[in-house]
Amino acid sequence: MNQHLCCIVIVLAAGVTACGKDTSSRSDKADSHGPIAATATGRKPCDYVKRSDAEKAVGLALPKTMEDVTLHECHYMTTELYGSNVTIGQWDGCKTALESSRPTAIPNLGDEAYFIREHLFIRRGDRCLSVEINGPLPDAEKDDGLVRVKELALTILQRF
DSSP: HHHHHHHHHHHHHHHHHHHOOTTOOOOOOTTTTHHHHOGTSSSOGGSSOHHHHHHHHSOOOEEEEEEEHHHHOOOOOOTTEEEEEEEEEHHHHHHEEEEEEEEEESSSSSSSSETTTTTEEEETEEEEEEEESHHHHHHHHSSSHHHHHHHHHHHHHTTT
16 A cells, blocks of 8 residues: 555544454444444444445455444455455545545535545535445556446445
8 A cells, every 4th residue: 555545544544433343253233322423324334335246346256354333344355455445434534535635526426426546435415435445456547446436336325
């Protein structure tokens, strides 16, 4: 991960209070009273994204799941850490991440949307959906990476 992208991830993590933990054996309950009430519906982050949709976007089987309901993150990944990451939070956290880079505006997606390498940030009301994919097939520097992450985001937005 290059230094600029690392800064984006760190800023987003701070804004969304994000850092994934392997929760394959955890049974945390969603906190609907915290600063990020994105899961106020009682839904867990992985309820928003199907493994099969993430696998299609990345182009690989993604057998490992890491979910953190407190931090509102869902990761489907390979052992090589290729995969998909979805974070749900407040728009202010995403906006902070966007201010530290030069995002590309993506029209006709949510209330507004921006793309930075393999990250797609979508605002719907005061909520933010951050969708990221990485792997050997989606090339973040070419249109294919945007097409793949946008297709995944569109399926997630149906549940968001």
